[in-house]
Amino acid sequence: MSITDRVLLNNHLRHEGLTTVSHDWTMVKAGSLVEKQTLVTIDADATVEDACEVLLKNGITSAPVYDNSKKMYVGMFDYGDLMTYILLLLKKMDVALEDQSMEMRDLIQRTSRSQNVPVKLASDLSGKDPFCTVLEETRLGAVVHDFGTGIHRVAVMDAGGNMKGILSQSSTLDYLMRHLSEYPQLQPVMQKSLQQCGLSNGRVLSVNGDEKVLDALISMSTNSVSSLAVLDDQGVLLGNISMTDIKHIMKNLRTSWLWITCFQLVCKIRLSQGVESGEDQYPVLDVNAKSTFGYTLSKLQATKAHRMWVVNDSGCAVGVVSLTDVFRVLSGLIDTDD
Amino acid sequence: MVLDLDACIESLFQRQLLAESVIKEICEKTKELLMTESNVVHIKAPVTVVGDIHGQFYDLLEIFKIGGYCPDTNYLFLGDYVDRGLYSVETISILTCLKLRYPERVQLVRGNHESRAVTSTYGFYTECMKKYGTSDVWHYFTDLFDYLTLSVVIDNMIFCVHGGLSPSIHTIDQIKVIDRFKEIPHEGPMADLVWSDPDPGREEFAVSPRGAGYTFGSMVVEKFLHENRMDHILRAHQLCMEGFQVLFDDQLSTVWSAPNYCYRCGNLASILEIGVEGERHFNVFEAAPENERPTPAEAQRALFSNGVPAGLFSNGGSNGAGVGGGGPNGSNGAMTFAGGANGSNGGIDATQDAIHYFL
DSSP states (O other), rough: HHHHHHHHHHHHHHOOOOOOOOOGGGOOHHHHHHHHHOOOOTTTTTBBOOOOOOHHTTTOOOEEEETTTTTTEEEEEEEEHHHHHHHHHHHHHHOOGGGSSOOHHHHHHHEEEEEEOBHHHTTTTSSOOOOOOTTOBBBHHHHHHHHHOOOOEEEEEESSOOOEEEHHHHHHHHHHHTTGGGGGGGGGHHHHHHTTOOOOOOOEEEEEETSHHHHHHHHHHHHHEEEEEEETTOOOOEEEEEGEEEEEHHHHTTTGGGSSSSHHHHHHHHHHHHHHHHHHOSSSSSETOOHHHHHHHHHHHHTTTTTEEEEESSSSSEEEEEEHHHHHHHHHHHHHHO | OOOHHHHHHHHHHHOOHHHHHHHHHHHHHHHHHHHHHSEEEEEEESEEEEETTTTOOHHHHHHHHOOOOOOTSSEEESSSSSSSSHHHHHHHHHHHHHHSTTTEEEEBBBOOTTSHHHHHHHHHHHHHHHHHSOOOHHHHHHHHHHBBBEEEETTEEEESSSOOOOOOSSHHHHTTTTSSOOOOOOOHHHHHHHHHHETTTTTSEEEETSSSEEEHHHHHHHHHHTTOOOOEEEOOSOOOOEEEEEEEETTTEEEETTTTTGTTTOEEEEEEEOOOOOEEEEEEOOOOOGGGGGOHHHHHHHHHHHHHHHGGGSOOOOGOOOOSSSSTTTSSSOOOTTSSSSOOOOSSSSSSSSGGGGO
């Protein structure tokens, strides 16, 4: 274990380890993790543009869609769905150069022939993140199993069919890391190397920095992934482009950003994030292939990223650790315990 | 080539760019000088300490106006000379010349922005290309950055670094043995020194939300100062609305020297004046008066007049549309999305930092 891993592990173990009872993390109830959440929902008959505004205003990447006439939730709407919707529309027409700077809203309206498309048609469009529910009593072990298959979030329902909150991969990881000292069963895997966890190499789906953003988004959609590594000609990692980056495109009505290069988009996003927070981030979020699983999770938690690219000593991307991969590994622990 | 440094400095004060061959020569000579410096340079007060500048050239001139000119005032610059502002080239050129001209009076510490990876993303590379037509000047400066020292100690009492502390470094001697003559690595002690941030809410180290370096707390600070028999840590790296911030019971200060950061944050800036007895005074200042500085739109026009084709700029509508403020998409009209540009269409929105004109 490196110096830094030991330091971090000691901090976790020492920090507020007030309880003497050893808990089983797999038995934690889903409901307890969403207790204090304020639920944001989208009306099924709202327009796609209005739904987008809800996501932007609340700083979230997805929200459940509620149908008032049916009195039930009919799906989730997220940026992936929005992107798929836009790509579908754009595929149907050649966008002329002069149209490349129009407002996104106009684009959507024009292409849907001035009939506002209700969001219930757009939700779950990407097909990647279907609406999944669990009960308050559902144990974390089961939820983590779902996360490990690629489901990014689940809706937690009470016995009466009311939604209590949304439990995401990110918030679950955050919870586990904060309470690591209470769950000694998790500590051995934290010290394993990425290689031992089978995460140090894998297929890296990428795009060259000079390719257009729109082409990258189409590629993501075609390959059913939510992000691509942005590489230079030598294969060195320059940054990352993901479905959620569309929020930056929407936020400032920059449809023209669909036609800039991926590297330019990475720069623009970094530039605005740095000014907003007063702190610049490192251009790429990655971990060295020799890092431990625990260090990778700490970095995912701290940066709130959904994936860490794995790089070799030359800075070339050799693999990726996504939140789905993390939960697949954790879910694997449960199976071996049985 | 015979270098007339005084003439170079004079031109730079007039915001005139130096010729590429002159920059090459200056960088070569400065590298020779910096090579002899330790990773920990020891100096004595009085000295004036400057935080992040980020290419805000007119505000650097302001610093000289209020703090005094070289060599009358001793200066310690804590890094982040380039990126984001409109005049990174002029800023780093003048600081390099001043270091070469007055090596004992000017200290330059390396910041996280003095790096190839970061300057490729945050504006300096693009500015060099636009102002010189090739990437040579960027190469000369980024090669020079590899030689900048990592830290300075004032009167054996104040430890000065750009970012902060590292879990791998407990003593000053450990810093001295680092091989610094290279690009800043992604991880490790050298990365930590330029990327870390204090966290008053913690006691220990934690992985940083920036994706490099760590956050460190009160116990880390106390231990470091005690072990190295010093009484203060001085650093930059984080925007401070008041121009400076003092933490951990006056054991650590952050000094920030780019007022109205990116020409829109509205923050104050400061320089820290340390007297012979070790007394510390934050001299707070505002952005240089508007009428002495061109607006981003004027800077953009200036670039156009150099023959840079308008189509090079990705924001399509820049062909004469939206002069100064307002998006290039001409979206000065009704705002349809609430989450947009700080509610005001007239002002520069979140993605229209001045440097975007270069992208």
